[in-house]
Amino acid sequence: MTGLKSRELHLKKYPKGKPTTDLYEMREVDVREPGDGEILIRIVWMTVDPYMRGRMRPDVKSYIPPFQLGEPLDGGAVGQVVKSKSDKFTKGDYVVGFNGGWREYYTGAAEGYQKVDPGMAPLSAYLGVLGMPGMTAWAGVTQILKPKEGETMMVTGAAGAVGSLVCQIGKLKGCKVIGSAGSKEKCDWLKSDLGVDVVYNYNEFKGSSGALTKFLSKQAPGGIDTYFENVGGFQLEALLNNIGFGGRISLCGMISQYNNTVPEPGPNNMTNLIGRGILMKGFIVSNYMNLMTEFIGEMGPWLASGKILFRETVYEGLEAAPEAFAGLFSGDNTGKVVIRIGPDTA
Amino acid sequence: MTGLKSRELHLKKYPKGKPTTDLYEMREVDVREPGDGEILIRIVWMTVDPYMRGRMRPDVKSYIPPFQLGEPLDGGAVGQVVKSKSDKFTKGDYVVGFNGGWREYYTGAAEGYQKVDPGMAPLSAYLGVLGMPGMTAWAGVTQILKPKEGETMMVTGAAGAVGSLVCQIGKLKGCKVIGSAGSKEKCDWLKSDLGVDVVYNYNEFKGSSGALTKFLSKQAPGGIDTYFENVGGFQLEALLNNIGFGGRISLCGMISQYNNTVPEPGPNNMTNLIGRGILMKGFIVSNYMNLMTEFIGEMGPWLASGKILFRETVYEGLEAAPEAFAGLFSGDNTGKVVIRIGPDTA
Numbered sequence: 001m002t003g004l005k006s007r008e009l010h011l012k013k014y015p016k017g018k019p020t021t022d023l024y025e026m027r028e029v030d031v032r033e034p035g036d037g038e039i040l041i042r043i044v045w046m047t048v049d050p051y052m053r054g055r056m057r058p059d060v061k062s063y064i065p066p067f068q069l070g071e072p073l074d075g076g077a078v079g080q081v082v083k084s085k086s087d088k089f090t091k092g093d094y095v096v097g098f099n100g101g102w103r104e105y106y107t108g109a110a111e112g113y114q115k116v117d118p119g120m121a122p123l124s125a126y127l128g129v130l131g132m133p134g135m136t137a138w139a140g141v142t143q144i145l146k147p148k149e150g151e152t153m154m155v156t157g158a159a160g161a162v163g164s165l166v167c168q169i170g171k172l173k174g175c176k177v178i179g180s181a182g183s184k185e186k187c188d189w190l191k192s193d194l195g196v197d198v199v200y201n202y203n204e205f206k207g208s209s210g211a212l213t214k215f216l217s218k219q220a221p222g223g224i225d226t227y228f229e230n231v232g233g234f235q236l237e238a239l240l241n242n243i244g245f246g247g248r249i250s251l252c253g254m255i256s257q258y259n260n261t262v263p264e265p266g267p268n269n270m271t272n273l274i275g276r277g278i279l280m281k282g283f284i285v286s287n288y289m290n291l292m293t294e295f296i297g298e299m300g301p302w303l304a305s306g307k308i309l310f311r312e313t314v315y316e317g318l319e320a321a322p323e324a325f326a327g328l329f330s331g332d333n334t335g336k337v338v339i340r341i342g343p344d345t346a
Numbered sequence: 347m348t349g350l351k352s353r354e355l356h357l358k359k360y361p362k363g364k365p366t367t368d369l370y371e372m373r374e375v376d377v378r379e380p381g382d383g384e385i386l387i388r389i390v391w392m393t394v395d396p397y398m399r400g401r402m403r404p405d406v407k408s409y410i411p412p413f414q415l416g417e418p419l420d421g422g423a424v425g426q427v428v429k430s431k432s433d434k435f436t437k438g439d440y441v442v443g444f445n446g447g448w449r450e451y452y453t454g455a456a457e458g459y460q461k462v463d464p465g466m467a468p469l470s471a472y473l474g475v476l477g478m479p480g481m482t483a484w485a486g487v488t489q490i491l492k493p494k495e496g497e498t499m500m501v502t503g504a505a506g507a508v509g510s511l512v513c514q515i516g517k518l519k520g521c522k523v524i525g526s527a528g529s530k531e532k533c534d535w536l537k538s539d540l541g542v543d544v545v546y547n548y549n550e551f552k553g554s555s556g557a558l559t560k561f562l563s564k565q566a567p568g569g570i571d572t573y574f575e576n577v578g579g580f581q582l583e584a585l586l587n588n589i590g591f592g593g594r595i596s597l598c599g600m601i602s603q604y605n606n607t608v609p610e611p612g613p614n615n616m617t618n619l620i621g622r623g624i625l626m627k628g629f630i631v632s633n634y635m636n637l638m639t640e641f642i643g644e645m646g647p648w649l650a651s652g653k654i655l656f657r658e659t660v661y662e663g664l665e666a667a668p669e670a671f672a673g674l675f676s677g678d679n680t681g682k683v684v685i686r687i688g689p690d691t692a
Contacts, residue, residue: 054621062621063591232616245409251620258617266612270578271604273628274597275400275408280626282619 002040002083004031006105007318008072014056018259018329021322023056024073032107034085039095039110041079043341046101046318047127048075048325049161051284053258063284075101076132078116078123080346086110094118096126102321104341121303123344128161128336129303129310130296132285136252137165137228138295139288141173144250144281145226149174152220154239157230158196159186161336162252166228167196168308175226178219180235182331189334193309202235209267212238223247232256237267243278251282259329311335348386348429350377352451353664354418360402364605364675367668369402370419378453380431385441385456387425389687392447392664393473394421394671395507397630399604409630421447422478424462424469426692432456440464442472448667450687467649469690474507474682475649475656476642478631482598483511483574484641485634487519490596490627491572495520498566500585503576504542505532507682508598512574513542514654521572524565526581528677535680539655548581555613558584569593578602583613589624597628605675657681 005028012025034040051064052075058066067073077100081093088110089095097113100106116126128134140162147153153170157163158179167190170177178198179190190196198219205212216224216238223244229236232254243249257264273280288295302308313333315324321339328337351374358371380386397410398421404412413419423446427439434456435441443459446452462472474480486508493499499516503509504525513536516523524544525536536542544565551558562570562584569590575582578600589595603610619626634641648654659679661670667685674683 054617060621063623064621251616253620254617263614265614266616268609268611270597270612271400271600273626274599275406275410275630276628277409277630277633278628280619280628282622282624282626284621284623287623 002031002033004082004105005029006031006103008103009318009321010072011056011067011069013069014058015053015259017261019053019056019326021326024322026319027072031105034083034107037086037110038107039081039086039089039113040083040105040107041077041095041100041113042082042346043077043079043100043104043106044094044344045078045124045127046075046321046339046341047077047132048321048328048337048339049132050253050255050258050328052325053329063286073102074099076127077101077106077341078126079106084110089113089115094123096131098132102318104318118344120300124312124314124336124338124340125310127338128312129165129308130299133161133336134165134299135288135292135295136285137162137169138299139285139291140228140250140252140283141166141169142298143288143291144279144283145228145248147173147175147226150176151225152176152178152222152244153226153228154178154216154220154224155228155230156180156202156235157253157255158190158199159334160230163228163230164190164194164310164335165308167194171195172302172307176220178216178224180231186334189311202231205234207234209234209237209241213241216242226250228252230255233264237269240267240269240272243272243276245276247276247278249278249280251280255329313337315339317341348377348379350428350451351375352377352449354449355664355667356418357402357413357415359415360404361399361605363607365399365402365672367672370668372665373418377451380429380453383432383456384453385427385432385435385459386429386451386453387423387441387446387459388428388692389423389425389446389450389452390440390690391424391470391473392421392667392685392687393423393478394667394674394683394685395478396599396601396604396674398671399675409632419448420445422473423447423452423687424472425452430456435459435461440469442477444478448664450664464690466646470658470660470682470684470686471656473684474658475511475654476645479507479682480511480645481634481638481641482631483508483515484645485631485637486574486596486598486629487512487515488644489634489637490625490629491574491594493519493521493572496522497571498522498524498568498590499572499574500524500562500566500570501574501576502526502548502581503599503601504536504545505680506576509574509576510536510540510656510681511654513540517541518648518653522566524562524570526577532680535657548577551580553580555580555583555587559587562588572596574598576601579610583615586613586615586618589618589622591622593622593624595624595626597626601675659683661685663687
């Protein structure tokens with residue numbers, strides 16, 4: 001017995017449409033003693049990410065099983081080791097892993113965790129620019145889009161945790177970057193702080209792929225070479241009208257589709273993929289985990305030298321997690337959304 | 347002056363919906379003398395292919411310019427050299443190229459042609475199994491789908507010029523093959539002659555992706571690994587519900603969409619591409635022309651040893667070309683559609 005108590009958020013019901021804040025139940029549980037090869041972690045930061053909406057659909061076959069009703073939610077977290085029964089870690093180490101979110105303490109297998117250096121970057125960065133979203137952005141660009149200097153890259157969800165990094169990597173690779181976001185404030189940030197060449201507020205197009213098609217063809221008369229897809233919907237249709245010959249598309253997310261109660265039709269111009277010889281590749285970050293060293297080797301120096309900037313939207317306390325998650329789908333946040341569960345040092 | 351007259355089919359108007367036989371005008375023209383580096387060819391066989399429908403849309407940006415009103419149509423043809431002003435060919439040679447169709451004689455650059463051997467295969471085969479459709483099938487399978495032994499492959503338009511070859515290559519690569527066609531006769535041919543493991547008549551599903559989704563999940567409970575797309579529409583949507591993790595899709599055609607007067611929405615389940623890590627690649631055969639030697643090296647022996655069978659639907663005479671072309675979209679034909687323009691030997 002550890003003697004420790006942990007509050008956890010359990011899923012009470014599945015959402016219909018946009019996730020609301022009443023889907024959850026807070027419970028207090030006894031914290032389990034770690035077994036052989038396990039560690040007990042005090043959670044410092046947890047993450048919410050759009051992909052978690054997919055885990056709230058019990059009927060969808062995906063790479064990761066759905067959340068179960070009456071069970072705790074789960075997700076990425078940064079924490080400090082309280083007890084270790086693994087050679088990999090000792091008490092006091094800071095670690096990051098894909099489990100341990102949505103609660104205050106977590107006991108689980110050490111092998112799912114990596115040590116992080118709180119001196120190199122703030123702890124929360126290991127859930128963002130140096131974590132899963134950073135790796136997602138980097139892998140999608142370098143492994144699928146493979147941009148060449150002088151090409152044009154388009155990014156939707158450009159002010160988000162992943163999109164904002166994609167834009168900056170695109171600029172570092174010598175591309176003209178077109179980014180879209182959902183507010184004037186986000187667009188201003190993309191333009192002035194991140195150096196995105198063309199920005200647009202997708203709300204101004206009111207869902208019209210025709211109007212956006214015309215806009216994009218003016219901004220990129222020679223065609224768009226690469227597209228990092230975070231959103232789907234009418235923006236994808238407009239992109240497919242403007243993709244250039246030999247273009248590449250990395251499908252990372254389609255957040256506009258996640259809350260549909262009835263599936264929405266796809267783009268009406270998929271035949272463009274044929275004649276223009278387009279590569280389209282869906283991916284999740286775990287497909288590229290073998291490239292972690294290469295990722296850190298490129299992203300670390302960029303970050304240290306100030307070539308990559310990042311923003312966070314911070315929520316305070318486990319009870320704020322439902323609101324933080326809901327905010328992902330209402331366009332409330334810029335950059336990475338993180339929730340502080342406890343202080344850096346206990 | 348050659349003194350020769352050639353009949354040609356000119357495009358009088360663009361089709362609305364399915365191409366009809368009244369779009370054309372037959373004209374007789376004087377045959378031009380070849381200039382330096384050119385040859386004059388007597389056409390023996392011409393081809394009609396679904397991609398030509400795309401060239402009858404003046405507004406679409408594609409890899410190949412649209413046909414112009416009042417001008418002759420064009421396309422692949424096999425012919426015999428009548429006069430040569432090129433070192434590459436001499437009088438009497440049989441040649442195949444992407445130009446010279448829809449007419450009786452053609453004068454043009456020798457560099458677009460390749461010599462063919464009438465002793466190795468019937469001349470018309472150079473428009474089919476040993477020509478563009480054969481190369482298309484082979485390249486889509488070997489360069490994009492990359493099937494592994496024991497995997498499941500699905501092919502739509504399976505009784506067509508390209509699809510019937512894809513099915514057989516899939517079997518030769520050790521796959522379980524699922525093929526769809528539009529009639530009982532075609533399905534029987536696929537099953538009994540080509541050895542396709544599972545065949546279905548898509549008309550029986552009446553456009554319902556739900557019913558086809560269920561059918562496919564019974565036939566391939568472990569998921570479909572590779573998909574060769576010739577058709578689009580509800581079959582693509584059902585496939586995307588059944589594609590397995592790490593699946594590959596080669597987009598060769600979407601014949602169900604070519605005659606739409608209003609664009610039809612795409613599949614409503616494109617998010618499956620993300621979680622399942624799917625590669626989707628559109629292509630046209632000219633992307634892979636550098637692999638011609640490799641193609642002939644693999645297809646030639648298969649054909650010679652009887653491992654690859656092919657069927658042709660033959661139309662007689664240039665005046666039959668409009669009907670042959672229309673037939674591509676009504677499901678009238680099995681295998682490769684070719685039109686005999688003149689005798690093998692003049």
